[in-house]
Amino acid sequence: MISIENLHLGIERKEILKGIDLHLEPGDIYGLLGPNGAGKSTTIFALLGLRARESGQISVLGHDPKSHAAQIRGAVGVMPEHAGFYEWMTAPAYLRWYGSLYRQAQTEKDLRILLGKVGLGDECRCTIGTYSRGMKQRLAVARALVTHPKLLILDEPTNGLDPKGRREMHDLLLEFAAEGNTGVLLCTHLLDDVDRMCDRIGIMDRGRTRIEGRLGELLTEQGAGQYYRLRVEGAPYTADLPMGLSLRDNQDGWWRVQLQPGNPNGPSFFWEELWRRGWHILEIRSESSSLEDLYLNITASNHPHLQEAA
Amino acid sequence: MKKAKFLLLATIIIIFLATVSSAAVAPLSLELGPDDSNPATPVMGDHMRFWSAITNTGTAPIEGLVAWISLVEIDPGNEQPVDLEDWSAHKAITGAALEPGQSLRTDWPMRLIKGGDYRVVVSATDRGGDSVFTSPTIQFHVRQKPVLQAGRIIPVAAGLPLLIIGLMVLHKTRQQGRRWHESG
Amino acid sequence: MKSSWIIATKESTEILRSQRGLMGLLIYSGLLSAFSLLLVSNTELSLLDNAQVVYMMAGTVLSAGALLASILGSDTYAGEKERGTLVPLLCTPIDSTALLTGKGLGMLIVWCIMFVTATPYLWAVGASGQNLGAALVYLALFGTPVVLGFGLLAMALSARTGSVLASSLSIITLLMLAATPLLIGPGLRGTAIGRAMDAVNPFAGALNTFDSVIIDSEPFSAQMARLLLVAVWLIFCLMVARRNAAHPNFQ
Numbered sequence: 251m252i253s254i255e256n257l258h259l260g261i262e263r264k265e266i267l268k269g270i271d272l273h274l275e276p277g278d279i280y281g282l283l284g285p286n287g288a289g290k291s292t293t294i295f296a297l298l299g300l301r302a303r304e305s306g307q308i309s310v311l312g313h314d315p316k317s318h319a320a321q322i323r324g325a326v327g328v329m330p331e332h333a334g335f336y337e338w339m340t341a342p343a344y345l346r347w348y349g350s351l352y353r354q355a356q357t358e359k360d361l362r363i364l365l366g367k368v369g370l371g372d373e374c375r376c377t378i379g380t381y382s383r384g385m386k387q388r389l390a391v392a393r394a395l396v397t398h399p400k401l402l403i404l405d406e407p408t409n410g411l412d413p414k415g416r417r418e419m420h421d422l423l424l425e426f427a428a429e430g431n432t433g434v435l436l437c438t439h440l441l442d443d444v445d446r447m448c449d450r451i452g453i454m455d456r457g458r459t460r461i462e463g464r465l466g467e468l469l470t471e472q473g474a475g476q477y478y479r480l481r482v483e484g485a486p487y488t489a490d491l492p493m494g495l496s497l498r499d500n501q502d503g504w505w506r507v508q509l510q511p512g513n514p515n516g517p518s519f520f521w522e523e524l525w526r527r528g529w530h531i532l533e534i535r536s537e538s539s540s541l542e543d544l545y546l547n548i549t550a551s552n553h554p555h556l557q558e559a560a
Numbered sequence: 561m562k563k564a565k566f567l568l569l570a571t572i573i574i575i576f577l578a579t580v581s582s583a584a585v586a587p588l589s590l591e592l593g594p595d596d597s598n599p600a601t602p603v604m605g606d607h608m609r610f611w612s613a614i615t616n617t618g619t620a621p622i623e624g625l626v627a628w629i630s631l632v633e634i635d636p637g638n639e640q641p642v643d644l645e646d647w648s649a650h651k652a653i654t655g656a657a658l659e660p661g662q663s664l665r666t667d668w669p670m671r672l673i674k675g676g677d678y679r680v681v682v683s684a685t686d687r688g689g690d691s692v693f694t695s696p697t698i699q700f701h702v703r704q705k706p707v708l709q710a711g712r713i714i715p716v717a718a719g720l721p722l723l724i725i726g727l728m729v730l731h732k733t734r735q736q737g738r739r740w741h742e743s744g
Numbered sequence: 745m746k747s748s749w750i751i752a753t754k755e756s757t758e759i760l761r762s763q764r765g766l767m768g769l770l771i772y773s774g775l776l777s778a779f780s781l782l783l784v785s786n787t788e789l790s791l792l793d794n795a796q797v798v799y800m801m802a803g804t805v806l807s808a809g810a811l812l813a814s815i816l817g818s819d820t821y822a823g824e825k826e827r828g829t830l831v832p833l834l835c836t837p838i839d840s841t842a843l844l845t846g847k848g849l850g851m852l853i854v855w856c857i858m859f860v861t862a863t864p865y866l867w868a869v870g871a872s873g874q875n876l877g878a879a880l881v882y883l884a885l886f887g888t889p890v891v892l893g894f895g896l897l898a899m900a901l902s903a904r905t906g907s908v909l910a911s912s913l914s915i916i917t918l919l920m921l922a923a924t925p926l927l928i929g930p931g932l933r934g935t936a937i938g939r940a941m942d943a944v945n946p947f948a949g950a951l952n953t954f955d956s957v958i959i960d961s962e963p964f965s966a967q968m969a970r971l972l973l974v975a976v977w978l979i980f981c982l983m984v985a986r987r988n989a990a991h992p993n994f995q
Binding site (some may be wrong): 604 | 783795796867914
């Protein structure tokens with residue numbers, strides 16, 4: 251769905267992207283990681299044809315953004331980092347207006363379902379100016395989804411959300427990606443988001459892709475698995491666990507599990523499998539994972555401020 | 561004999577003076593008149609037109625003739641020249657040439673902007689001369705007319721802002737009503 | 745065109761439905777009301793000729809229109825950028841020309857609303873005089889390109905600088921420069937520089953036309969040079985706006 255090879259891009263004679271590679275296949279949730287200023291947002295703008303590249307190849311949904319920007323934008327749902335809205339509109343009116351720019355008519359019912367999915371209930375009938383930051387963040391996701399895109403590009407989608415909101419957002423994106431022929435590009439510096447959702451990652455630093463590949467494979471290369479703590483309702487059945495997941499211990503109602511390295515599936519696959527096996531998971535907490543180690547190894551040496559990324 | 565000498569001297573002086581004074585006769589003569597179509601009792605806002613005829617009465621051609629119209633307000637206690645900016649777009653002719661005996665007729669249209677008593681005059685001079693020649697004046701009275709009617713302006717000036725304020729209140733009320741409805 | 749119209753209706757609705765926009769309209773209406781009331785309450789001014797008053801009112805409407813267009817134009821791209829709504833707009837399949845057209849149409853609608861608001865005032869001060877019809881026709885004919893031109897130039901600056909403050913200060917300075925020969929009066933206008941400024945100044949061109957047709961009842965044929973001037977101004981501003989709006993400063 252997205253293929254970027256050795257992308258170079260400059261803004262006002264300053265080289266911002268100095269060699270970006272990114273490959274996203276249908277069904278993937280791709281985590282694009284990197285510290286602030288790494289060039290993540292600029293990469294998104296290059297994908298959408300809003301920034302002209304100097305060299306390299308870009309293909310989005312089979313089109314070159316240089317010549318087919320409108321087609322690409324028409325098929326991609328985007329949630330930019332700073333989500334702004336016309337604050338005098340209500341959420342349904344805004345989404346209807348936004349959809350009309352894509353020549354898509356939205357029915358009241360469609361909008362009600364979508365707003366319900368992102369966690370905006372009846373209160374969304376008020377003007378957007380009265381919304382909290384979290385509500386606006388949810389509305390931004392609804393805006394990205396309202397045109398039924400083939401590809402979703404989200405820049406820091408869980409910023410400003412409470413833990414419950416983040417969880418709901420993860421579920422929503424997993425559901426979107428589960429349709430199979432769609433893809434999600436998730437730009438974030440929150441490793442937890444990536445840990446929970448992404449199958450494939452790319453880590454950028456100072457305008458370059460430092461590493462790219464399947465999360466499991468990269469962790470294998472790193473030589474460790476990922477650790478999680480799960481809070482589960484009742485006593486789960488522990489004899490039948492999915493392949494690639496092992497149980498470490500149980501303390502104060504929290505089950506500590508390890509995802510084996512080399513597994514091609516993302517963590518979401520294991521949570522679904524556990525749920526199917528009767529594990530009613532109430533909460534998932536990622537422990538200091540090897541992803542964090544991997545990230546810090548690549549980026550932290552030059553960026554002492556990266557504590558926030560962890 | 562003395563008397564005869566005196567008469568001769570007086571005759572010579574008179575002839576001399578007459579010669580001198582005829583040499584100083586104006587080379588330009590100006591006439592000024594109102595147009596036949598002018599209203600008899602003009603009111604503010606009416607159009608009036610005056611004509612002038614400038615004739616070269618000298619023996620030499622006149623180059624660079626400049627003629628202009630002036631208007632003076634002569635209301636008692638308010639005597640002043642009038643700035644013709646708003647009264648007329650045709651305030652002067654410039655650069656004209658007149659052969660001896662040739663005449664230049666010019667129309668001077670104007671709109672009567674303000675009520676009162678006025679006197680109009682056309683003046684002329686030329687590039688080489690050192691005098692300004694003026695026409696006879698024409699005096700006229702412009703009746704005042706109330707141009708702005710408070711009865712028409714006040715409803716508009718008060719009504720439109722009130723209408724917009726009404727729109728704002730309605731908009732705010734509808735917004736609050738919607739909020740109340742949603743929260744209720 | 746459909747996308748442009750969607751943008752245009754949003755832009756104009758924002759003015760009419762937001763409290764900010766209604767407040768702007770109220771201030772504009774208040775300005776015209778104050779001017780009208782001054783005309784009736786002041787002894788000197790109340791004796792002014794109708795045509796003179798209509799001319800002054802038309803000039804006030806044009807000045808207010810150009811000023812509002814400059815402020816609104818400065819807000820189009822830079823304001824959206826500052827409020828975070830520009831990037832979502834750029835991410836849609838609308839091309840830059842359609843977006844500019846939409847915003848320009850939105851401004852035209854706002855100018856039409858200003859024009860409609862001004863009509864009762866012009867009627868109130870000029871109904872018993874001459875050339876009220878001409879005043880309305882020429883205000884539309886000459887006022888529209890001048891107002892839209894300033895608006896488009898403000899949009900160009902807004903798209904280029906990405907700052908509402910920078911673009912609005914620049915365009916208002918330009919507007920004041922355009923009005924300078926008129927403000928300073930005939931002294932400066934009589935000089936070669938003043939005459940040259942008058943000849944290329946669309947704002948002065950429009951006002952001189954109002955003077956010519958409303959007060960002096962001159963015919964349309966006498967206005968052709970000034971009509972050409974305001975048309976060239978509009979085309980120039982359109983080209984500058986299009987060039988700058990193709991690559992707006994959004995990041």
